[in-house]
Amino acid sequence: MKLNTIAKLCCPFDKQDLQLKTLAQDLDQNVIEGILSCKTCLRNYPIIYGVPIMAPDEYRQIALEQPR
Numbered sequence: 001m002k003l004n005t006i007a008k009l010c011c012p013f014d015k016q017d018l019q020l021k022t023l024a025q026d027l028d029q030n031v032i033e034g035i036l037s038c039k040t041c042l043r044n045y046p047i048i049y050g051v052p053i054m055a056p057d058e059y060r061q062i063a064l065e066q067p068r
């Protein structure tokens with residue numbers, strides 16, 4: 001996922017801006033793994049294989065979001 005695409009994302013719950021912590025990126029500056037975090041509701045949204053996981057709480061699988 002490209003950095004300028006990520007910059008447009010906001011928290012699905014309160015529409016606040018998200019802070020990105022990049023854990024891995026490729027040569028084109030695409031974020032492969034990272035954490036998006038919302039300072040308002042303190043939710044974290046992982047980016048896994050370039051895809052941000054922003055499912056509502058009831059669909060989240062917390063075990064998959066933990067560091068390996």
Ligand SMILES: [Zn+2]
Nearest residue numbers: 011014038041
């Ligand atoms: Zn939020």
